Amino acid sequence: MVEKITKTDTTFSVPRRISPKTGNTMYLNWQNLLDSEMSGSDISGVYCSVLALIEEKTSVFDSEGGTKFTFSGLNNKDMLGHSLCYTIAKLYPEKWRKETFGSFINNQLIPSGYEIVTESNYMEICDIFLSVLEL
Amino acid sequence: MADNYSLVSMKIINFLGLEDVNINFTNKDQPRKIMTIFGHQGSGKTTILRAIQWCAYGTKFRDKFHPLSRTKIFPLSWSGNQQGDIVVSMRFRSFNSIEPDNDIQCKRTLSINSDIDKLEVSVGDENFDRFKSENYFSQIFGKNPGDFDAVMWLIRQEEMLTMSKTISQANNSTNSYFLNFMNLDVSEDALSELLNTNLEEIDRIGKGQGIYTPEYLNNINTSIKDLELKIQDYSFKLNVLMSDKKNFSLNAQEEKAADLRESFISANQELNSAKIELANLKIKRGEVPELFHALMAAKLIKKEIEIDQSFDGSKFEWGEIATYLSKTNRIPNQYIDIIRSIGNGSGYDTSNLFNAKQKISSWESRIRKLKSALTRYHKAALAVDDFTKNGITDEKTASAVKKMKERNKINEEFKDRELEIGLMERNLKAQKKERAKATKSLKAESEKRERLDELKRINSVIYALKNSIALSNEDYIKEMFDSTIQRVKQYWNEIDLIGKYEPMLEDNENPEFVLRRKKDGKIVRISDGANISTAAGGEQQLLLVCTCLAVSESSGAKMPMILDDCFTDIDKKTREKLVEVVAKKFGSMILVTNDPDKGKLLKNSDGVLNLQWPSKWNQINQSNYTEWHKWTENVNG
Numbered sequence: 001m002v003e004k005i006t007k008t009d010t011t012f013s014v015p016r017r018i019s020p021k022t023g024n025t026m027y028l029n030w031q032n033l034l035d036s037e038m039s040g041s042d043i044s045g046v047y048c049s050v051l052a053l054i055e056e057k058t059s060v061f062d063s064e065g066g067t068k069f070t071f072s073g074l075n076n077k078d079m080l081g082h083s084l085c086y087t088i089a090k091l092y093p094e095k096w097r098k099e100t101f102g103s104f105i106n107n108q109l110i111p112s113g114y115e116i117v118t119e120s121n122y123m124e125i126c127d128i129f130l131s132v133l134e135l
Numbered sequence: 136m137a138d139n140y141s142l143v144s145m146k147i148i149n150f151l152g153l154e155d156v157n158i159n160f161t162n163k164d165q166p167r168k169i170m171t172i173f174g175h176q177g178s179g180k181t182t183i184l185r186a187i188q189w190c191a192y193g194t195k196f197r198d199k200f201h202p203l204s205r206t207k208i209f210p211l212s213w214s215g216n217q218q219g220d221i222v223v224s225m226r227f228r229s230f231n232s233i234e235p236d237n238d239i240q241c242k243r244t245l246s247i248n249s250d251i252d253k254l255e256v257s258v259g260d261e262n263f264d265r266f267k268s269e270n271y272f273s274q275i276f277g278k279n280p281g282d283f284d285a286v287m288w289l290i291r292q293e294e295m296l297t298m299s300k301t302i303s304q305a306n307n308s309t310n311s312y313f314l315n316f317m318n319l320d321v322s323e324d325a326l327s328e329l330l331n332t333n334l335e336e337i338d339r340i341g342k343g344q345g346i347y348t349p350e351y352l353n354n355i356n357t358s359i360k361d362l363e364l365k366i367q368d369y370s371f372k373l374n375v376l377m378s379d380k381k382n383f384s385l386n387a388q389e390e391k392a393a394d395l396r397e398s399f400i401s402a403n404q405e406l407n408s409a410k411i412e413l414a415n416l417k418i419k420r421g422e423v424p425e426l427f428h429a430l431m432a433a434k435l436i437k438k439e440i441e442i443d444q445s446f447d448g449s450k451f452e453w454g455e456i457a458t459y460l461s462k463t464n465r466i467p468n469q470y471i472d473i474i475r476s477i478g479n480g481s482g483y484d485t486s487n488l489f490n491a492k493q494k495i496s497s498w499e500s501r502i503r504k505l506k507s508a509l510t511r512y513h514k515a516a517l518a519v520d521d522f523t524k525n526g527i528t529d530e531k532t533a534s535a536v537k538k539m540k541e542r543n544k545i546n547e548e549f550k551d552r553e554l555e556i557g558l559m560e561r562n563l564k565a566q567k568k569e570r571a572k573a574t575k576s577l578k579a580e581s582e583k584r585e586r587l588d589e590l591k592r593i594n595s596v597i598y599a600l601k602n603s604i605a606l607s608n609e610d611y612i613k614e615m616f617d618s619t620i621q622r623v624k625q626y627w628n629e630i631d632l633i634g635k636y637e638p639m640l641e642d643n644e645n646p647e648f649v650l651r652r653k654k655d656g657k658i659v660r661i662s663d664g665a666n667i668s669t670a671a672g673g674e675q676q677l678l679l680v681c682t683c684l685a686v687s688e689s690s691g692a693k694m695p696m697i698l699d700d701c702f703t704d705i706d707k708k709t710r711e712k713l714v715e716v717v718a719k720k721f722g723s724m725i726l727v728t729n730d731p732d733k734g735k736l737l738k739n740s741d742g743v744l745n746l747q748w749p750s751k752w753n754q755i756n757q758s759n760y761t762e763w764h765k766w767t768e769n770v771n772g
Contacts (some may be wrong), residue, residue, distance in 0.1 A: 002482050031507060032512075035417035035431070044425060050430050072271035081485035083491075087431040089483075090440045122513075128504035129426075132433045133499035 002089040005083070007100045010104050011068050014044045015114050019067035031122035041069035046080055048113025049105060051125075053091060054132045058104075061111035140227040140275060140693045141166035141723045142187075143238055150208055151182045152190065154756040158183070158764065160742070164235075164333040166228050166697070167741030168723045172769040174746030178764065179755065184289065184699060190223040190243045191276040191694075195253040205245070210754055221245040228274060230717050230722060239271060287687045288694035290701045295679040299684075326604070330597045333590045338710040340587055345580045347573040353569045362563045369556050376549045385535065392527055396457030400531050413508040416501065427497045428491035435488070442489050452479040464666040471727035543672035615689060618695035622685035623648070623678075630681065630713045633706075636674050638681070648682060650674055658684050672704035677713070680705075684717065695723035700733070711736055734770030742766045 016022045019041045028037035028044070038044050044067075052058060071081030088105070089096035095104040119130065142160045147153040150513040159165050172179050172239065189208060195201035202208075206215050224242040228235065237257050244253040256271045277287045287294075360727060418426060437440055457475035460466045466474075522528075619639050627638050635660065650659035659675065680701055687696060696717055702710050714736045718724045728734050734743060746764050748755070755763045 003442075004483055030418070032509060033415070033418055034423070035414065035419050039420060046427055047423075050427050054430060054434055060369070074424075078428075079484045080424050080427060081489050083428050083431055083485065086442075086445075086483040086485050088437060090435055090442075091412045091438060100595060111538060122509050123506060126502055129430060129502045130499060130506070132430055132437060133495055133502060133746070135433060135436060135499075 002086050002096070004082075004085070005096065005101060006085050007069065009070055009072065010102060011070055012042075012045050012102075013066040014041050014048060014110055015066045015069045016063065018044045018048065018114055018117060020044070022067070025118050031121055031125055033125060040073060041067040042074050042080075044070065044109055045069055045105075046074065046084055047111045048111075048117060049084055049088070050110045050113070051116045051128060052113035053087060054128055055112075055116055056091075057112040057116065058092070059112050060107040060108055061113070062107070072095075117118065136142075139230050139722050140239070140695070142725075143226040143228050143235070145183070145186065145768045146222070147183075148187050148222040149185045149210055149219050150221055151210060151225055152179060152748075153182055153186065153343070154210060154754040156760045156763075158757050160744075162766070166723075169737055169739060170724075170741050171719045171726045171728065171734050171737050171743045171770065172746065173728060173731075173743050174748070176746045177750075178729075178746035180520045180699075180729070180746060182462065184291075184697065184727065186223045187225065187697075188289070190225050190241055190273065192247055193243060193254070194199045196250070208245075212753060217245075217247045219247060230546065239275070241272065241275070255736055271631065274691075275693045277690045277694070287683075287690045288692045289697045289699065290680060290687075291682045291699040292701065294683050295676065295701055298679050298682050313740050326597050326601055330594060330601075333597070334667075335592050336596075337587060340583050340590075345576045347576045347580070349577065352573045352577060353572060355566055359563060359566050362559055362566065366556055366559050368564065369552055369559070373549065376545055376552060379545045380542070380549060383538055383545055385539055385542060388526075389535040389538060393539040395527050396532035396536045397530070399527055399720065402515065402518040402522060403529070406512070406519045409508065409512040409515040413505075416505045416508045418501075418505070423570050424487075425491065425494060426498060428487045429494045432488050432491040436492065437657050442485055442487055442492070443482070445485045467498070532540060583636055590738045603736045614634045619685050619689045620648075622688060623681050626680065626681035626684050626716065629710060629716050630675060631674075632709050633674075638678055648678065650678055655660050673702075673706055673709070676702055676704045677709060680713065684720070688695055688720065695725050696721040697727060699727040701727070707732070731770050740768075742768060745770065 004128075014042075017024050018038075020028060020038060023037075023044070025037060026032070027032045028034075028036075030047070038047065074080035075082060085096075085101075088109070090100070092104065093099060094103075116128070144160055145156075145158045147156045147158070149155075151588065160170070172180050172183065185202060185208070189203050190400050192203070194205050195203045195207070196205060198204055205217075208221060209215065209217060222242065222244045224240060227241070229237065229239075232238075240255075240258070242255045244255075246253065258271075271652050342667070354414070398659070432442060457471045460474060462469045493555075514626055556720045578709045624638055634653070637651055639649060639651045640656075641647050641649055647660060651657070652659065680698075684696075698714070699715065702713060705713065710733065714724075714726060716740070724737075726733070743766065744769055745765055748763055751762075752759055
């Protein structure tokens with residue numbers, strides 16, 4: 001069991017270009033992999049984080065600000081926030097501390113994931129997914 | 136030509152038993168006008184007469200039983216196979232001439248392997264052609280008796296027998312020896328030949344009937360006219376089509392657009408299909424969390440990190456629940472502690488992660504399909520985009536295709552019309568050719584008809600001429616016949632010394648020459664008949680001789696008259712008278728007999744040719760012909 005260290009109001013942020021209303025459509029619909037654009041920054045945040053987790057990319061970026069979000073919306077039905085935190089905690093246990101998890105997500109995972117988003121076309125994104133789904 | 140001729144000489148080669156003989160009929164270089172040929176049976180008298188006859192009328196090629204047929208005149212030594220030329224030459228001198236310069240020479244030759252006799256006639260040094268030769272011959276010898284064996288200047292048993300058979304038919308037989316004697320057939324040969332030629336031509340013209348009629352020609356003309364009009368009409372339509380062709384011609388771009396229409400449609404269809412497929416496979420908004428869970432779960436599995444089954448302990452106040460429960464004193468304390476601990480350091484709810492493990496494989500399949508669909512879509516979109524970049528739009532291609540179809544239709548129609556016109560022109564050419572043929576044929580038919588009419592007109596004239604000639608012939612024949620009958624009576628009156636009978640022509644449908652007994656009017660016929668008392672044979676014979684003499688005189692033949700034992704039944708005095716009359720009448724005469732008494736009949740004879748042929752001799756030739764014949768004043772023996 002992973003200790004729950006996050007709070008419901010813990011704030012994260014995603015770059016504006018992948019944030020709904022301000023973001024690039026191709027980023028928001030995953031290069032047409034989605035039938036519609038992502039609806040919230042929280043999903044965008046999870047998207048970037050998942051990509052980074054799959055690719056094991058955790059470069060450090062300077063925080064540039066962006067659109068803020070929390071996991072509260074994610075946990076209402078699908079418990080995405082729980083799943084993400086659990087997965088992060090399992091994959092990067094050394095980073096899963098109260099002091100560090102926030103910056104890990106904001107400054108490493110999300111930006112790394114964003115970089116993947118901006119640098120990959122639909123085929124590459126599919127390949128990223130397939131690389132982990134092929135067991 | 137002179138009135139009568141005498142025989143001057145004869146040369147006979149290979150004729151029956153006379154292998155090579157020259158007989159000179161002159162006395163002191165002058166022809167003997169009246170002479171006797173005397174000799175026993177088989178001495179060659181008849182052979183000489185046959186030779187004269189053969190020289191006159193030639194070989195009877197058609198009748199192999201005739202005495203003058205080819206093999207019948209061969210020497211016996213030839214045994215039926217010709218071994219050399221057969222030649223008989225005769226020389227004649229007219230009564231009016233004493234010089235041999237004007238002698239007529241007649242030579243007939245039957246060469247070995249030849250199918251015809253060769254006839255040569257010359258007068259002095261002048262040789263005559265065949266036509267002139269035959270003309271001379273007929274003047275000397277009279278008309279060729281044809282199939283008759285009898286000859287008009289020779290009175291033998293044959294002539295008397297023939298005369299006795301035909302005498303009753305004298306008036307109306309066209310095949311009568313009597314008529315032949317008198318040379319009365321007016322030659323209608325030329326007219327008949329022309330008539331036959333015309334009839335042959337009429338038959339030939341009639342056979343080659345043409346197949347074309349004026350109606351046919353009219354029909355062709357109408358057909359040609361119709362065709363020409365139709366060709367004109369089609370040509371006009373062709374010009375219209377040509378103009379349409381220009382209007383519907385496609386430029387290069389349109390051609391390209393038309394060509395690409397199909398692939399354009401196909402590309403769009405593919406794009407649409409790809410879109411539909413993609414739309415079905417795209418990740419829906421509601422599926423995103425499930426995908427994230429599957430991805431995270433798959434990552435953890437890949438990292439061999441087991442996913443705990445945990446739940447969110449912060450959902451409830453577990454401390455308060457534990458405190459409450461402890462107060463109930465119903466739950467053992469160890470359990471109260473566990474409940475209290477749930478609130479402490481509770482984990483994250485991993486139920487979704489946990490459940491997502493089952494979805495990994497389906498998401499893998501889905502993502503693969505999605506990738507493929509996206510690839511397909513992008514490819515189709517690129518293709519469609521490519522068309523668009525090249526200005527190939529739906530409107531343009533549709534328009535180009537429509538234009539092309541129209542153009543093709545026009546082209547097809549143009550080609551069809553051209554073909555039809557070609558066919559019609561070929562047909563027209565053929566019909567014109569046929570028309571020319573029909574016109575030519577009809578013209579030829581018209582000319583043929585004209586020629587037919589002309590020939591028929593000519594033939595009707597010929598028929599009229601022939602009828603006229605026939606009528607003339609009839610009159611002429613009747614006149615000659617009557618005069619000949621008179622002559623017979625004259626001869627009779629001159630020769631008959633007994634005066635018991637008189638000749639008369641019976642006046643009935645088929646009149647016959649008969650003897651009427653003067654005292655009682657009884658009739659004697661030459662042939663045996665019923666109810667008739669038979670007159671003496673001498674009178675009958677005399678009547679026949681007189682008839683032959685009369686006919687011979689009427690015939691106009693110029694030969695010496697030859698009597699060959701033709702009055703065996705006539706009494707001596709009458710014979711003498713007969714011979715006297717003949718010699719006087721004809722001027723030139725030859726009496727042939729084997730009877731010494733008869734041989735003395737000729738008074739004023741120019742000599743007797745005595746013939747002697749011993750049985751040891753097979754033929755007469757240079758070696759023995761002098762012995763065979765000699766001239767004397769009287770008969771020997």
